Amino acid sequence: MVHGLFEESARYYPSRVLALDVLMYWIAFSRAAGIGPSRFQKLLDFFHEDVAAAWHASTADLAAAGLEQKIIERFLKQRATIVPQQELERLQNLRIQVITWKDPTYPPLLRKIEYAPAVLYLCGTLTDSDSHYALAIVGTRKMSHYGRQVTERFSSELAQGKITIVSGLALGVDTVAHSSALDAGGRTLAVLASGLDCIYPPGNYQLAKRIVESGQGALITAFPLGVKPEAGNFPARNHIISGLSLGVIVTEAPKKSGALLTAGSALNQGREVFAVPGGIFSPGGAGVNQLIQEGAHPVMRAQEVLEQLNFHMIPQQVEAKAILPANEAERTLLSHLSHEPRHIDEIIQASMMSAPEVSALLTMMELKGMVRHVGGMQYTLAF
Numbered sequence: 001m002v003h004g005l006f007e008e009s010a011r012y013y014p015s016r017v018l019a020l021d022v023l024m025y026w027i028a029f030s031r032a033a034g035i036g037p038s039r040f041q042k043l044l045d046f047f048h049e050d051v052a053a054a055w056h057a058s059t060a061d062l063a064a065a066g067l068e069q070k071i072i073e074r075f076l077k078q079r080a081t082i083v084p085q086q087e088l089e090r091l092q093n094l095r096i097q098v099i100t101w102k103d104p105t106y107p108p109l110l111r112k113i114e115y116a117p118a119v120l121y122l123c124g125t126l127t128d129s130d131s132h133y134a135l136a137i138v139g140t141r142k143m144s145h146y147g148r149q150v151t152e153r154f155s156s157e158l159a160q161g162k163i164t165i166v167s168g169l170a171l172g173v174d175t176v177a178h179s180s181a182l183d184a185g186g187r188t189l190a191v192l193a194s195g196l197d198c199i200y201p202p203g204n205y206q207l208a209k210r211i212v213e214s215g216q217g218a219l220i221t222a223f224p225l226g227v228k229p230e231a232g233n234f235p236a237r238n239h240i241i242s243g244l245s246l247g248v249i250v251t252e253a254p255k256k257s258g259a260l261l262t263a264g265s266a267l268n269q270g271r272e273v274f275a276v277p278g279g280i281f282s283p284g285g286a287g288v289n290q291l292i293q294e295g296a297h298p299v300m301r302a303q304e305v306l307e308q309l310n311f312h313m314i315p316q317q318v319e320a321k322a323i324l325p326a327n328e329a330e331r332t333l334l335s336h337l338s339h340e341p342r343h344i345d346e347i348i349q350a351s352m353m354s355a356p357e358v359s360a361l362l363t364m365m366e367l368k369g370m371v372r373h374v375g376g377m378q379y380t381l382a383f
Contacts, residue, residue, distance in 0.1 A: 027224065046066065100119050135305065137158075147251055158306075174190075188216065191237055194229035196221055196225065242271055243269055246309055250274070255287050256287075277298055366379075
């Protein structure tokens with residue numbers, strides 16, 4: 001049954017950038033418990049990005065790379081049981097896509113956060129729009145009728161506005177967020193706390209299948225095949241949900257809820273947190289009301305979220321990107337911009353283009369959501 005799900009994965013490719021004999025070592029390292037993003041980066045630095053050499057390294061070299069003795073011992077035991085070529089072949093047989101730090105398709109919002117996973121596993125389709133215009137909707141598994149109504153409205157309206165809805169495929173709010181986005185003809189990303197061959201909860205298998213078969217989204221995880229949805233995996237899953245998103249909307253949550261942990265991750269990542277006010281006597285309102293007291297943006301309409309994030313032109317930007325892909329001139333201008341405002345005269349001088357050309361390009365790039373005009377003829381990157 002699981003194999004059939006992955007056969008529907010569109011536009012299959014193992015990796016856009018890495019050769020298979022290199023990719024298989026990235027995959028193998030992702031299976032090695034204890035080798036997280038920070039330690040993996042140390043290995044890349046020490047071995048000059050020769051991942052095969054890092055995988056086969058001696059104890060002395062691993063220590064010289066900065067790995068602790070306990071981690072080295074643990075890694076060596078795991079290495080004896082992991083066959084990189086077999087790991088790659090299993091993924092190829094299931095048509096599971098692999099996205100690494102090296103891939104241009106790696107979501108840029110996620111790449112910016114601390115401890116971004118070195119490897120992502122994906123089934124379905126991931127678009128450029130998903131990577132730039134995504135919001136998470138999370139909340140309680142024990143959803144009330146009010147929580148369902150709120151989640152349906154926010155997810156539907158945002159999806160209709162070309163915002164990709166990110167959630168965790170859990171029961172309750174997550175399920176409604178994904179389903180409502182699909183029903184509205186929008187896109188959704190479901191982040192798992194397990195390998196892609198362990199859809200959890202099992203009751204949401206059909207929803208997972210719908211996300212893939214519809215071409216309206218993807219299943220994403222940082223966990224390799226065979227990993228079960230253990231309790232310790234969910235914080236990492238929440239970290240990715242918020243990392244993929246420009247903001248997190250909590251529609252209903254009690255005080256002790258995983259949704260609040262996702263909101264906490266969002267704050268740590270510098271992302272916006274929104275909360276829909278709940279009744280003061282409702283258990284499901286206690287968590288969201290607490291978030292508001294602690295500084296989350298109280299919202300009662302999806303439009304308020306879009307206004308807060310300056311997302312009022314997303315449909316036009318998505319359409320423009322689809323029609324007019326980036327060219328060499330745009331890439332040149334992007335190389336001279338940052339998140340600090342820069343006057344158009346400086347951009348003209350640095351790019352060595354004519355003033356009319358730069359002015360026209362900046363106008364189009366603003367429409368495409370690539371740059372932002374911040375007043376006074378000054379521009380910044382918009383992502």
